[in-house]
Amino acid sequence: MGVTIVVFALLKTLPGDPAISLVGERATPETIAKIRTSIGADKGIVEQYFGYLKLLMNGDFGRSYFTNRDVGSDIYAKFPNTLKLALSAMLIAIPAGILIGFLSARNSQGIIAKTSDTLTLACLSMPVFWSAILIMLIFSLKLKLFPPSGTGNLNFLILPALVLAIPASATIARVTKTSVADILRMPYITTAKAKGLKAFKINMVHVLKNAIIPIVTIIGLDFGSYLNGAVVTETIFGWDGIGRFIMEGILKRDYPVIMGCIVVGTAVFVVVNLITDIAYHFLDPRIKLHAKDR
Amino acid sequence: MPKTGKAALVFIIAVFLVSIISSGLRHADPYRIDLDSIKQSPNFSHPFGTDTKGRDIFWRVAAGGKFSIGIALIAAFISAAIGFSFGITAGYFGGKIDAALMAFVDFMLSFPSLLLAIAISVVMPPGIYTVMIALSAVGWASFARLIRGHVLTVKTMPYIDSARAVGCGDLRILFLHIAPLCIPLSLVMMGIKLGGFILAEATLSFLGLGAQPPTPTWGSMISAHRGYVLTAPWMVLFPGLALTLTAFCFNLVGETLREKFELKDSRL
Numbered sequence: 001m002g003v004t005i006v007v008f009a010l011l012k013t014l015p016g017d018p019a020i021s022l023v024g025e026r027a028t029p030e031t032i033a034k035i036r037t038s039i040g041a042d043k044g045i046v047e048q049y050f051g052y053l054k055l056l057m058n059g060d061f062g063r064s065y066f067t068n069r070d071v072g073s074d075i076y077a078k079f080p081n082t083l084k085l086a087l088s089a090m091l092i093a094i095p096a097g098i099l100i101g102f103l104s105a106r107n108s109q110g111i112i113a114k115t116s117d118t119l120t121l122a123c124l125s126m127p128v129f130w131s132a133i134l135i136m137l138i139f140s141l142k143l144k145l146f147p148p149s150g151t152g153n154l155n156f157l158i159l160p161a162l163v164l165a166i167p168a169s170a171t172i173a174r175v176t177k178t179s180v181a182d183i184l185r186m187p188y189i190t191t192a193k194a195k196g197l198k199a200f201k202i203n204m205v206h207v208l209k210n211a212i213i214p215i216v217t218i219i220g221l222d223f224g225s226y227l228n229g230a231v232v233t234e235t236i237f238g239w240d241g242i243g244r245f246i247m248e249g250i251l252k253r254d255y256p257v258i259m260g261c262i263v264v265g266t267a268v269f270v271v272v273n274l275i276t277d278i279a280y281h282f283l284d285p286r287i288k289l290h291a292k293d294r
Numbered sequence: 295m296p297k298t299g300k301a302a303l304v305f306i307i308a309v310f311l312v313s314i315i316s317s318g319l320r321h322a323d324p325y326r327i328d329l330d331s332i333k334q335s336p337n338f339s340h341p342f343g344t345d346t347k348g349r350d351i352f353w354r355v356a357a358g359g360k361f362s363i364g365i366a367l368i369a370a371f372i373s374a375a376i377g378f379s380f381g382i383t384a385g386y387f388g389g390k391i392d393a394a395l396m397a398f399v400d401f402m403l404s405f406p407s408l409l410l411a412i413a414i415s416v417v418m419p420p421g422i423y424t425v426m427i428a429l430s431a432v433g434w435a436s437f438a439r440l441i442r443g444h445v446l447t448v449k450t451m452p453y454i455d456s457a458r459a460v461g462c463g464d465l466r467i468l469f470l471h472i473a474p475l476c477i478p479l480s481l482v483m484m485g486i487k488l489g490g491f492i493l494a495e496a497t498l499s500f501l502g503l504g505a506q507p508p509t510p511t512w513g514s515m516i517s518a519h520r521g522y523v524l525t526a527p528w529m530v531l532f533p534g535l536a537l538t539l540t541a542f543c544f545n546l547v548g549e550t551l552r553e554k555f556e557l558k559d560s561r562l
Binding site: 129137141232250261262266 | 408409410412413489493496497500501503513516517520523524527530531534537538539541542544545546549
């Protein structure tokens with residue numbers, strides 16, 4: 001079973017390659033033939049593509065056109081930074097999102113629900129790059145609480161994590177609300193109340209435990225948007241992660257860098273989805289691992 | 295909710311109309327460089343202030359509306375068209391065709407969408423059309439999935455059997471009896487997705503992959519002046535506000551549509 005999962009994951013990652021072949025095509029700039037030979041761009045597209053694939057199979061991402069550094073080891077060095085950012089964003093977004101969603105589900109037509117509905121939609125409508133600039137303006141340039149940009153300790157981490165957490169917590173809140181509202185209508189909640197259980201226990205044990213699956217799904221799916229958001233957030237805050245790396249690559253048309261980041265990004269995305277699928281089983285043993293959900 | 299939905303729609307139409315009309319006004323030229331009045335804070339003659347080249351930000355924001363909304367609309371339309379063809383083909387023929395097409399769709403959905411859009415924008419020369427193509431390439435898959443699901447239910451209806459009994463061929467049934475029933479659904483879906491398209495377009499142009507300067511798109515205006523945020527915050531504030539408000543209104547409309555047509559899955 002484990003093998004099938006790995007093969008599945010590989011298959012999902014692999015077809016990222018049409019993009020690779022296309023990128024290889026543009027890798028032939030009007031520069032001197034010597035450079036073209038040295039980066040192998042004088043070869044046919046198909047040959048380049050298979051060459052890249054072969055390198056990739058050996059775990060080699062090639063070298064950057066500009067710095068001539070090994071892309072793989074650069075990614076390896078920068079990836080923990082991005083992971084740190086994404087995890088801290090989740091650390092803010094998950095409790096905040098679940099709390100807001102829960103509260104607004106508990107009083108579905110009331111003022112809390114209406115406010116949070118509007119607020120979460122507004123958060124989702126705010127482009128990350130704009131909220132990033134505003135937050136930077138307020139917290140680091142006006143209030144001077146945190147450094148505006150750079151990579152380093154917690155002080156540097158808080159603002160970008162906050163920016164990433166805004167749309168994420170909004171999404172989680174919306175899903176939590178729907179899911180919890182569905183559970184609250186169930187007869188067994190009435191039974192639990194009739195038995196005189198404390199509200200806290202009902203909420204924690206009976207509601208949240210059953211409402212958790214869609215919430216976990218959205219957190220897993222949202223990981224992709226963390227990666228998306230990371231590109232912009234890291235660029236703005238000068239956070240030395242994969243997102244900024246790919247942006248620099250794009251600006252310089254450094255194809256090995258771009259391809260490497262996209263391949264790694266997609267692979268992470270697939271792995272996270274896989275972890276989400278496996279997490280279902282532990283959260284709800286009724287879901288069997290080998291029965292594919294589709 | 296319907297009232298807020300309607301209000302949001304009115305706002306969007308207003309933004310779009312102002313944008314179109316302003317391109318016909320001579321004093322509203324978003325490209326006019328006026329070096330005598332650079333970096334002015336919002337005042338009576340320049341309600342949103344001016345940028346580093348003295349261009350009026352109000353008119354640039356106004357002009358940006360037609361790009362943002364227009365690109366999003368066209369990209370949504372292309373996505374809907376591609377997804378529609380994939381969806382009805384897969385749903386109607388079923389079997390191996392269905393399996394193959396849906397495997398492809400699932401593969402597309404498994405990508406982090408912005409990375410894919412970035413990859414496409416890098417490969418092609420930057421510009422408005424590239425953005426449209428990148429957004430459509432990312433957006434069509436969810437349409438395909440939805441339409442396919444709808445076709446699967448429509449296919450089992452008795453009138454399809456009777457059409458077949460009368461001797462209609464596959465193509466006739468597909469285009470005359472099934473496709474028309476899927477069009478309203480795709481339109482609803484377009485409405486739901488537009489907010490996302492607006493934001494994606496803005497992100498691409500913020501990253502410099504969209505319409506090139508001096509074209510006034512909201513994303514590129516923010517990107518170009520973000521270095522001045524401390525000394526001249528209005529240069530970044532107003533394009534972002536316009537963007538957020540427009541996306542918010544599109545999302546409100548989408549929300550209303552979703553509630554009305556009971557499309558519960560938030561990931562659709």
